[in-house]
Amino acid sequence: MSPRRVTLADVAKAAGVSRTTASLVLSGRGRELRISQDVEQRVLRAAERLQYRPNIVSVGLRTGTSRTIGFVSDTVATSRLAGDMIKGALEAARDRGFMLFIGETEGDAELERLLLQAMQDRQVDGLILASMFTRTIKVPKAITAVPAVLLNALPEQPTPLPAVLPDEVEAGRTAARALLDAGHREGIYLIGAGPGLRDVPRESVAAVERLIGIREALGAAGVEVAGARTCPDWQPEHGFAATRDLLGAIRPRALICFNDRIAMGAYQALDDAGLAVPGDVSVVSFDDHPIASWIRPKLTSVALPHDELGRRAVDVLFTEIGRDHAGPDRVGEVHRVPMHLRSRESITPPPGVESAG
Amino acid sequence: MSPRRVTLADVAKAAGVSRTTASLVLSGRGRELRISQDVEQRVLRAAERLQYRPNIVSVGLRTGTSRTIGFVSDTVATSRLAGDMIKGALEAARDRGFMLFIGETEGDAELERLLLQAMQDRQVDGLILASMFTRTIKVPKAITAVPAVLLNALPEQPTPLPAVLPDEVEAGRTAARALLDAGHREGIYLIGAGPGLRDVPRESVAAVERLIGIREALGAAGVEVAGARTCPDWQPEHGFAATRDLLGAIRPRALICFNDRIAMGAYQALDDAGLAVPGDVSVVSFDDHPIASWIRPKLTSVALPHDELGRRAVDVLFTEIGRDHAGPDRVGEVHRVPMHLRSRESITPPPGVESAG
DNA sequence: GTTCGTTGCTAAATCGGGTTAGCGCCCGTA
DNA sequence: TACGGGCGCTAACCCGATTTAGCAACGAAC
Numbered sequence: 001m002s003p004r005r006v007t008l009a010d011v012a013k014a015a016g017v018s019r020t021t022a023s024l025v026l027s028g029r030g031r032e033l034r035i036s037q038d039v040e041q042r043v044l045r046a047a048e049r050l051q052y053r054p055n056i057v058s059v060g061l062r063t064g065t066s067r068t069i070g071f072v073s074d075t076v077a078t079s080r081l082a083g084d085m086i087k088g089a090l091e092a093a094r095d096r097g098f099m100l101f102i103g104e105t106e107g108d109a110e111l112e113r114l115l116l117q118a119m120q121d122r123q124v125d126g127l128i129l130a131s132m133f134t135r136t137i138k139v140p141k142a143i144t145a146v147p148a149v150l151l152n153a154l155p156e157q158p159t160p161l162p163a164v165l166p167d168e169v170e171a172g173r174t175a176a177r178a179l180l181d182a183g184h185r186e187g188i189y190l191i192g193a194g195p196g197l198r199d200v201p202r203e204s205v206a207a208v209e210r211l212i213g214i215r216e217a218l219g220a221a222g223v224e225v226a227g228a229r230t231c232p233d234w235q236p237e238h239g240f241a242a243t244r245d246l247l248g249a250i251r252p253r254a255l256i257c258f259n260d261r262i263a264m265g266a267y268q269a270l271d272d273a274g275l276a277v278p279g280d281v282s283v284v285s286f287d288d289h290p291i292a293s294w295i296r297p298k299l300t301s302v303a304l305p306h307d308e309l310g311r312r313a314v315d316v317l318f319t320e321i322g323r324d325h326a327g328p329d330r331v332g333e334v335h336r337v338p339m340h341l342r343s344r345e346s347i348t349p350p351p352g353v354e355s356a357g
Numbered sequence: 358m359s360p361r362r363v364t365l366a367d368v369a370k371a372a373g374v375s376r377t378t379a380s381l382v383l384s385g386r387g388r389e390l391r392i393s394q395d396v397e398q399r400v401l402r403a404a405e406r407l408q409y410r411p412n413i414v415s416v417g418l419r420t421g422t423s424r425t426i427g428f429v430s431d432t433v434a435t436s437r438l439a440g441d442m443i444k445g446a447l448e449a450a451r452d453r454g455f456m457l458f459i460g461e462t463e464g465d466a467e468l469e470r471l472l473l474q475a476m477q478d479r480q481v482d483g484l485i486l487a488s489m490f491t492r493t494i495k496v497p498k499a500i501t502a503v504p505a506v507l508l509n510a511l512p513e514q515p516t517p518l519p520a521v522l523p524d525e526v527e528a529g530r531t532a533a534r535a536l537l538d539a540g541h542r543e544g545i546y547l548i549g550a551g552p553g554l555r556d557v558p559r560e561s562v563a564a565v566e567r568l569i570g571i572r573e574a575l576g577a578a579g580v581e582v583a584g585a586r587t588c589p590d591w592q593p594e595h596g597f598a599a600t601r602d603l604l605g606a607i608r609p610r611a612l613i614c615f616n617d618r619i620a621m622g623a624y625q626a627l628d629d630a631g632l633a634v635p636g637d638v639s640v641v642s643f644d645d646h647p648i649a650s651w652i653r654p655k656l657t658s659v660a661l662p663h664d665e666l667g668r669r670a671v672d673v674l675f676t677e678i679g680r681d682h683a684g685p686d687r688v689g690e691v692h693r694v695p696m697h698l699r700s701r702e703s704i705t706p707p708p709g710v711e712s713a714g
Numbered sequence: 715g716t717t718c719g720t721t722g723c724t725a726a727a728t729c730g731g732g733t734t735a736g737c738g739c740c741c742g743t744a
Numbered sequence: 745t746a747c748g749g750g751c752g753c754t755a756a757c758c759c760g761a762t763t764t765a766g767c768a769a770c771g772a773a774c
Contacts, residue, residue, distance in 0.1 A: 005421075005502060007760060018724045023762060034722060056478045057423065058760035060414050062729050064362075068458075068479070075444075083440045087432075090461050099475060101425075102459045104447050118456060121413045122425070145362060236651045261651070268653055291648060294593045294618070296625055364730060375754045380732060391752060415730035419759045 006050045014046035015039070022047075026054070060123055069093060069317060070101040070119035072112065073130035073151075081287075081306050082132050085151065088310025089128060096318065098125070109140070116142040126317045129153065134165060134206040147320040150332070151313040154205060160330045162320060164313045167336035168206050171302045172213020174341050175256055175284045178300060180221050182282060183353035184254045187226050188218065191242050191266055192258025194228035201232065207258060210286060214256060226252065231262060239265025247273045253350050254282040260289040263299055278348040288342050297345035305337045312337055363407045371403035372396070379404075383411070417480055426450060426674060427458040427476035429469065430487035430508075438644075438663050439489050442508065445667025446485060453675065455482070466497070473499040483674045486510065491522060491563040504677040508670040511562060512689070519677060519689040521670045525563050528659045528696035529570020532613055532641045535657060535698055537578050539639060540710035541611045544583050545575065548599050548623055549615025551585035558589065564615060567643060571613060583609065588619060596622025604630045610707050611639040617646040620656055635705040645699050654702035662694045669694055 012022040017039055024030050025043040046052075060066045071089055075082060086102065093100050101119055105112035119127065120142075127146050131137055131153035139155050150163035179188060193200045193207040194214075200207035218225060227250070229242035239262030246252065247269060257263035263285035267277060275281050277297055285292065288303030316335055369379040374396055381387050382400040403409075417423045428446055432439060443459065450457050458476055462469040476484065477499075484503050488494055488510035496507070496516050507520035536545060550557045550564040551571075557564035575582060584607070586599035596619030603609065604626060614620035620642035624634060632638050634654055642649065645660030673692055 005760095008762095009760075019761080020724055020726095020763085021722090024723095027762080034720090036722065039723080053474065053478055055418075055480070055760055057414055057417050057480045058729090059762080060729095061412075061418050061731090061760080062762060064729080066414065066479075071459075086459065087461060090459065094472075097475075099458050099460070099479065101456050102428075102443065102447065103456070104444060115451075117410065118454075121410055122423075122456060123412070123414045264651055291651070294621055294648070362730095365732095366730075376731080377733085377754055377756095378752090381753090384732080391750095393752065396753080412730055415759090416732075417759095418730080418761095419732060421759080 005055065006052045007055070008052070010050055011043065011047045011052045014050060015042040017043060026052075064123060065125050066123040067097055068099050068101060068122065068124050069126045069128065069314070070103065070116075070122075070124040071128045071130060072103045072105060072115055072119070073132060074105050074107050075132045081304060082130075084306030085130060085310040085313075088307035088312075089314050090310070091307070092311040092314035096314075098314075109138075112140055113142045116140060120146055126321050128313050128317060129161075130313070133204065134168065134209075135203045136205060147317060147323070149313050149317045149320060152309060154334070155332070158331050160332050162316050162332040162335065164309055164316055164335045164337065165205075166304055166309060167338050168209035169213040169216075170336075171286060171339035172210040172215075173217035174213070174302050174339065175210070175286065176214045176217035178284050178302075178341055178343070178347060179254050179256070179282060180217065180223065182347050183349040184282065185221075185223050185350075187251070187253030187350075188223065188256065189226050189246060189250075189252040189254070190214070190228035190256050190258070191239055191246070192229075192231045192234055192262045194230070195225045199228065199230050201230075201234070206286075210258060226250075231258070234259045234262050236261050236265035236268070239263065240269050241265070243269035244272070247275070251275075252281055254284070254347075257283060257285040259287045260285050260292045260299060260301055261287075263301075264291055264295055267295055267299075278346050282347040282350070284347055286339075292342070293344065300344045300346045301342050302339050303342050305339060308337050362412065363409045364412070365409070367407055368400065368403045368409045371407060372399040374400060383409075421480060422482050423480040424454055425456050425458060425479065425481050426483045426485065426671070427460065427473075427481040428485045428487060429460045429462060429472055429476070430489060431462050431464050432489045438509075438661060439487075441663030442487060442667040442670075445664035445669075446671050447667070448664070449668040449671035453671075455671075466495075469497055470499045473497060477503055483678050485670050485674060486518075487670070490561065491525065491566075492560045493562060504674060504680070506670050506674045506677060507689070509666060511691070515688050517687045517689050519673050519692065521666055521673055521692045521694065522562075523661055523666060524693035524695050525566035526570040526573075527693075528643060529567040529572075530574035531570070531659050531696065531698050532567070532643065533571045533574035535641050535659075535700070535704055536611050536613070536639060537574065537580065539704050540706040541639060542578075542580050542707075544608070544610030544707075545580065545613065546583050546603060546607075546609040546611070547571070547585035547613050547615070548596055548603070549586075549588045549591055549619045551587070552582045556585065556587050558587075558591070563643075567615060583607075588615070591616045591619050593618050593622035593625070596620065597626050598622070600626035601629065604632070608632075609638055611641070611704075614640060614642040616644045617642050617649045617656060617658055618644075620658075621648055621652055624652055624656075635703050639704040639707070641704055643696075649699070650701065657701045657703045658699050659696050660699050662696060665694050 008019050008022055012019045022043050024033055025040050030040050103115040127148040128151050130151035134152050136156050137153045139159050148161050150161055194211050229246050231238035231242050243266040257266050277283050285301045288301040292299040292301045365376050365379055369376045379400050381390055382397050387397050460472040484505040485508050487508035491509050493513045494510045496512050505518050507518055551568050586603050588595035588599050600623040614623050634640050642658040645658040649656040649658045
């Protein structure tokens with residue numbers, strides 16, 4: 001297909017100078033090293049004419065860098081979150097002239113080891129270890145020579161690696177306040193986790209933290225959680241089952257669903273029970289999954305800042321790369337990215353309460 | 358963080374031999390070149406002890422390869438399709454010891470040019486140009502020295518590049534047959550495109566091809582499309598509007614929705630009109646988006662083979678890489694990946710017809 | 715006329731592997 | 745003792761760019 005790549009030697013030859021001179025001119029150091037105008041022009045023109053582009057691999061060999069970072073996640077595809085996180089990371093990396101290697105471990109530790117090695121063999125300048133749902137992970141020992149950042153994950157053991165996560169506690173407060181602001185004081189039920197801090201899906205950091213935030217904000221207003229139903233997995237069918245079960249016993253005024261898929265199931269159960277959203281029951285949720293604006297009435301949700309998480313991970317990674325040598329005793333900082341309320345149509349004041357603040 | 362990478366020279370030194378000898382042993386050519394057992398063992402043990410791993414960058418410099426392919430798409434995040442396509446590509450690449458660079462152009466030609474250059478500067482062995490919805494694209498001139506494959510896209514002008522796409526025409530036939538097999542003969546309406554081949558969203562290959570397949574399969578059974586409503590964009594709200602409009606005029610027996618998001622809107626409009634799915638109206642759709650199994654009744658849909666598309670693109674790319682030199686006049690083959698019906702709960706025989714097929 | 719300084723450029727080493735060509739030693743044979 | 749040949753290993757070069765050290769030519773100063 002191609003007549004070989006143009007190299008620095010080609011440019012030098014075409015300009016009638018040595019490789020050294022060509023290199024100096026092209027790296028902009030020609031002036032300070034007193035290369036004559038004439039030679040400078042000849043080199044620049046030759047490079048232009050031949051469409052010369054430096055071979056990054058070669059530079060990488062010398063400098064040990066590759067202008068590349070590795071993004072390793074447990075799953076790329078599972079949720080839309082993944083794509084948006086990658087998108088944010090991609091943009092932040094691009095701004096710095098870096099490319100992204102993508103790798104997927106599927107939760108397999110051996111695969112993860114191989115992948116991390118393959119990336120380090122390719123001289124990546126840094127690694128992002130991402131999880132697709134917020135949880136605690138074992139930091140693999142295979143990371144040896146390279147700065148790294150945890151994304152959407154906390155280390156099981158203390159490590160010097162920084163972590164970037166959504167601010168789930170504040171998100172919990174935000175969801176609770178959305179109901180409080182509308183005037184709700186009673187009949188607030190949780191679907192997905194709670195009411196106790198132990199009533200959460202295994203490994204889920206998000207569940208615990210959201211719950212803490214919810215209870216804190218309600219408590220500060222002197223409001224009690226009226227009750228809760230847990231879901232083994234945060235899927236629509238479990239949200240449906242949990243809500244149907246709840247409606248068999250009582251009639252809530254408001255639901256805080258732990259994510260949008262659960263909320264979708266809750267909508268279905270409320271519909272079956274002849275209850276209208278938000279007329280009879282207000283609903284607030286988390287994640288701001290696309291379906292939040294597809295279901296009717298459109299769902300008010302506290303958005304996961306997907307892009308921003310990816311972007312921040314790259315930013316933090318770069319400060320990490322800039323840092324000389326991490327003291328071995330350093331404990332990684334935890335960076336929290338705010339989650340914002342997307343107000344839509346699923347919350348109204350309870351009957352008999354005028355629209356509040 | 359690290360005490361420098363272990364190089365071949367370190368291993369050679371530790372084993373008390375030359376770099377050449379160490380290289381021969383480690384590349385398995387020691388036997389044929391009569392390296393003694395003793396030396397072989399010394400080298401292998403030193404490599405093991407020092408945890409030696411060859412630096413791929415260095416090899417790449419010599420051979421001009423990088424065991425890396427570039428995956429450039431217009432959008433990574435928009436749909437779940439993206440993630441799954443990448444996942445399939447990732448797996449196929451991993452099987453061959455290759456890594457994937459990911460890049461996103463956001464439809465910006467200049468960004469695309471820069472990205473392709475950045476990837477070629479990093480010596481990628483091949484490129485995948487992906488589109489997130491099936492359409493025709495301009496093949497950028499920036500691809501010069503590297504084998505490439507189009508994924509989910511057709512070239513506007515004939516090119517030597519092969520393309521990998523879902524078999525949308527057959528998918529159209531499959532959707533139509535699903536209704537025919539249930540006994541439907543009348544009152545079949547289309548939502549999203551049609552009835553004419555020009556009544557499609559701009560640039561959408563999928564729309565045209567699905568329509569062709571639908572009309573062909575219905576026609577073969579002597580059945581006419583009863584009518585259609587187009588949607589400017591295939592989103593739930595447009596599906597809702599189009600269906601509501603249709604229901605204002607007539608009462609359909611079956612709907613073929615052009616994708617699942619449209620079908621979701623159609624469900625809402627049918628519900629508003631007091632029509633039950635599938636009791637009053639059967640619905641079949643395309644894509645098999647996650648929501649297809651979240652909405653009630655669960656939606657029968659012809660699945661886009663996301664993973665398989667990504668995998669096939671990598672496979673085709675490798676045969677392309679293996680090919681010596683593409684004749685300049687060669688026209689790229691088009692590979693079609695089958696789309697399969699996911700039968701769920703949204704189709705029943707029309708009133709008065711016993712279960713057929 | 716020697717020494718020093720400046721100017722303008724280049725040879726050679728470097729990064730980490732792979733590869734080609736060939737060196738030194740030992741053994742057998744004449 | 746001299747020569748030929750196989751054995752076991754290594755020196756040296758290559759890939760493409762950067763960088764260090766230094767060379768040649770010329771002018772000025774003593």
